[in-house]
Amino acid sequence: LTRTLLDREFMMVTIAEPMVTTPEDALRSGKTIVLLAPSVHGGEVSPKESVQLVAKELVGGDLRSILEDVIVLAIPLINPDGGEVQRRTNEAGYDMNRDYVKLESQEIHALVTQVMNEWTPDLHVDGHHGGSPPYVITYQGTLNPAADAELRAYPYDNIFPRIRQAVGTEGYEAVDYSGVSTQNGVRGWGSTSVEPRKHHVYTGLTNSIGILLETPSARALVRNGEIEEIDEEDRYYHQIRGGVLATTAILEVAAERREEIRALTTASRLRAIQAGSTGGDPIVLDYALTSRGTEPVWMPSDDAAGGYERIDVPVYLRWEPTRTTARPVGYLLPPAMSGVVPLLQDHDIAVYRFTEPTTLNAEVYYATAVSVESYFQGHYLKAVEAEKETEQVDAVPGWFWIPSAQSRANLINYIFEPETDDNLITWGWADHILQTTETGGDELQQVPMIRVMDHQPLPVVEVQPFNLY
Numbered sequence: 164l165t166r167t168l169l170d171r172e173f174m175m176v177t178i179a180e181p182m183v184t185t186p187e188d189a190l191r192s193g194k195t196i197v198l199l200a201p202s203v204h205g206g207e208v209s210p211k212e213s214v215q216l217v218a219k220e221l222v223g224g225d226l227r228s229i230l231e232d233v234i235v236l237a238i239p240l241i242n243p244d245g246g247e248v249q250r251r252t253n254e255a256g257y258d259m260n261r262d263y264v265k266l267e268s269q270e271i272h273a274l275v276t277q278v279m280n281e282w283t284p285d286l287h288v289d290g291h292h293g294g295s296p297p298y299v300i301t302y303q304g305t306l307n308p309a310a311d312a313e314l315r316a317y318p319y320d321n322i323f324p325r326i327r328q329a330v331g332t333e334g335y336e337a338v339d340y341s342g343v344s345t346q347n348g349v350r351g352w353g354s355t356s357v358e359p360r361k362h363h364v365y366t367g368l369t370n371s372i373g374i375l376l377e378t379p380s381a382r383a384l385v386r387n388g389e390i391e392e393i394d395e396e397d398r399y400y401h402q403i404r405g406g407v408l409a410t411t412a413i414l415e416v417a418a419e420r421r422e423e424i425r426a427l428t429t430a431s432r433l434r435a436i437q438a439g440s441t442g443g444d445p446i447v448l449d450y451a452l453t454s455r456g457t458e459p460v461w462m463p464s465d466d467a468a469g470g471y472e473r474i475d476v477p478v479y480l481r482w483e484p485t486r487t488t489a490r491p492v493g494y495l496l497p498p499a500m501s502g503v504v505p506l507l508q509d510h511d512i513a514v515y516r517f518t519e520p521t522t523l524n525a526e527v528y529y530a531t532a533v534s535v536e537s538y539f540q541g542h543y544l545k546a547v548e549a550e551k552e553t554e555q556v557d558a559v560p561g562w563f564w565i566p567s568a569q570s571r572a573n574l575i576n577y578i579f580e581p582e583t584d585d586n587l588i589t590w591g592w593a594d595h596i597l598q599t600t601e602t603g604g605d606e607l608q609q610v611p612m613i614r615v616m617d618h619q620p621l622p623v624v625e626v627q628p629f630n631l632y
Contacts, residue, residue, distance in 0.1 A: 164273040168254040171243040173270050175278060178221050178237060180230040186282040189234050195417040195424050196282055199237045199410065200274070200362065201290035203260045205245020205252070209378050209399065210290025213406025215239065217414070226411065232418035236282060241270060257540055260289070263365035264578060265590045266509055267540075279369065280511040285428045286372045286417055288410060289362040292402060294377030295342035297385040297461050297471050299335035299405035302326060303375040305367025307357040308484050309447040309577050311431040314367055317424075318374055322416050329412040330405060334387040337409070338460060340377050344479050346452060352460045353479030354452060358585040359577055368574040369511075370431040372424070376409050378402040383469050385461055390469025432570035438490060439567030439575070442616060445487035446576045448583055455481040486582075490572075491614035494579045495525060495556060496563040500611050503592045504563065508628050512571050515564040515623035523619050525556045528581055528610035533588075533597050545588050547581040547597070549610055556613055564623050579612045587612065 165173045183189045189196055199217070201210030218237055220226040240246050244254040252258055253268050262271040278284070294301035304318040323339075330337045344353025359365045366373030380398050383390050393401060417424060438444055454477040464472040496503070504514050528549040536544045558564075567575055578586045587593060588610070596611050 164277050165269050167244045167270065169244045169247075171247070173243060173273060174239065176218065176237045176239060178218060178230065178235040180227070183234060189282060192234065193421070193425065195233045195286065195421045196284045197233055197235050197286045197288065197414060197417050198278065198282070198284035199235060199288050199290070200241055201238070202246055202292070203241040203289070203362065204258070204291060205242040205247070206249040207251075207292030208246065208249065209292045209402035210376065210406055211240050211246070212403045213378075213410055214290065216403070216407050217410045220411075221414075226414065229414050229418045232421040233414055235414070236278060236284060238274065238278075241274070260362055261360045261540065263362055264360045264585055265542075266506060272509065276509050279366075279371075283428075284371055285424050286413065287363065287366040287374065288413055289366075289373065289375045290406060290410075291375065291377045292380070294340055294379040296379045296381030297336075297383045297390055297469075298338045298379060299330055299381075299384055299401055300326065300337045300409045301340040301377045301379070302337065302409065303340040303354065303363065305357075305364055305373040306354060306480065306482050307359065307364050307367060307447075308450050308482050309573055310364070310367030311370060311434060311573065313427060314370065314372055314431050317372055317427060321420065322374065322413055325412040325416050326409045329408045333404070333408065335405065335408070336385045336461070337405070339478065339480055340375060343463065346454070346477070346479050349477060351454065351477035351479055352458075352462070354482070357482055359574065360585050365574075368577060369571055370435055370573070371428055374413065376406060378405045383471065385471070390471050392469065435570050435572040436568050439492065439569060439572035442490050442492040442567065444490050445484070446490045446580065447484045447487055448580060449484070449486040450482045451485045452479050453481045453483050454479050488580065489616065490576055491526070491567060491616050492618055493564055493566040493568075493615045494575075495523065495558055495613040495615060496565065497611050498561040498563075499596060500563070500593070503587060504626060505629065506592075507565065508626070510571060510574065512565065512575055513569055514626045515566070515621070516626050517558050517560050517562045517564065517621075517623050519622035520557065520559045521620065521622055523556050523558060523615055524617070525554060526551045526614040526616060527554050527556065528612065528614075529607035530581070530597055530600070530610055531607060533599050533608070535599060542591050545591065545594075545597070545599070547588050547610065549581050551614070563626070564621055581610050581612060
């Protein structure tokens, strides 16, 4: 796919029977397309071992029959340079599992543009080496409420129960990622943040089923209902074994429910196009973490034998929308934002350019405050508070039009709305236009992402990638 900064190969292995060599052949086969993407964090090494062991069984072992219904795309190692020295980041210093919106690392850029866009996998498995003992594996689907609801529900209803069943055959237990969480003073079990910059969240917003796997390095594991101390030299074995069992279970479901899964991912893309074309339905701006109920979980305890006790606690794994806005049918970008066009095309988002002057009814955002939230990987991450005004906007040749009626509608709306937590402003694409202000004043700043709420005549032509030829 590409070569790393230290000239290592970044490759994809296709495992199929009969063999396929193009995305078109894979799509025409009707089989479930599964992407295995292990060890984006170079120091998290067990997932790459698990994927290779599963690949061995697919090619010449007990899992070969799965290839009757599944095509597997395997990246042997997402972070070859970091993996060589067991470092979290790549050679450029990027945490690549925070790069799925900005696409600044050549590894994630290649993964998105050459694999995710072209092969459109139905299932993505993002393998990590973390999580919480005493579980052998923890898992998470796309939880961000901006993603398609049926896609979000599918792994929880159909795949994760199979993972728990698979690890249970060897006495292990599995649970939701990530660990102990306290909300409003109440201790429970909960989720990490769910911004689209992360693989399994971005996957959901692009209408595939995203699954995060995390395999803890544990001094203790629950085996057959009891806490068992694990010698240091044996811990890595259990990590790899947990990954093998979970990945195998995912592939078995992908084979058994092939038609159902292909129908689901196809339908989610059609729903996105229809929602973007119609407009008006609510899209998420803010969300909050809530409990999905009380469940028995192995929690750390200084008083319990082995350091863990199984108790009923709230499980904070439901992100509920707290603020929404109506979906526009598209967005206008002034010529000053032309620098973002190649990025949008890399996300497989179609962009159009005006060829004649036209006046459009639109909703214009004005920033009442632009603040710096944090500094991360060379960016001062911004947050915007804004208010909308309905105006007539004069678009002349050089302006851009991004319709929502695309299969990436949920991603488009997320990164174009200035008040989400992971948008074009967050990553600095409007820094030359929006100045940082903690409080608004009489001179409000116009946000250069303008909402069009209903269909109007548009004299536009599609922008072709500059490197197409």
